[in-house]
Amino acid sequence: ETGVTQSPTHLIKTRGQQVTLRCSSQSGHNTVSWYQQALGQGPQFIFQYYREEENGRGNFPPRFSGLQFPNYSSELNVNALELDDSALYLCASSSKTGSTEAFFGQGTRLTVV
Amino acid sequence: KNEVEQSPQNLTAQEGEFITINCSYSVGISALHWLQQHPGGGIVSLFMLSSGKKKHGRLIATINIQEKHSSLHITASHPRDSAVYICAVASNFGNEKLTFGTGTRLTIIP
Helix, strand or coil, X not given: CCCCEEECCXXXXXXXXXXXXXXXXXXXXXXXXXXXXXXXXXXXXXXXXXXCEEEEECCCCCCEEEEECCCCCEEEEECCCCHHHCEEEEEEEECCCCCCCCEECCCEEEEEC | CCCEEEECCEEEEECCCCEEEEXXXXXXXXXXXXXXXXXXXXXXXXXXXXXXXXXXCXXXXXXXXCCCEEEEEECCCCHHHCEEXXXXXXXXXXXXXXXXXXXXXXXXXX
């Protein structure tokens, strides 16, 4: 086990609703990155949080937002859900100490109907 | 063209065979990761390397920075090795986000 925990593991939402996904980081890690993995595709970078600040963002609309807390856990919020938001959402924790090794959670599978 | 290309996309082999999965990338990187993803989604980090070669059990990963190419080898493959293997690169442009390949689906037949 990596020590990175995501919740919930599965979620079904209706189009137009809002969702919050959660990620606890590995002990000692101060950076959390979120990725979206559509079926049959490689994960795509959504954004990264470092010490509670957004530190880079991929090509995702503003309705994808995030937070990082003082204990370095993180949330991903998605507003106005669309059918295409159905995917596996992965978080990865790492530490900006020169090593870029990342530890992944098990993911949250979101289905939008 | 994707920044990270993997080959093959699908690979089926008999138990015991030597497996090679290739990864080519087109951007500058600080590190390259090999990851394993089983059905259900969870990703496990196998290797992170920025030069040379690393070995862990039956798994070997190599990288050639000049050629922007990496390989993952599995010796004495076993059905439990069946999974999707993903190559991901960490850019050297600040935020170290990972850019992923689309993965290689490996199936080992007993």
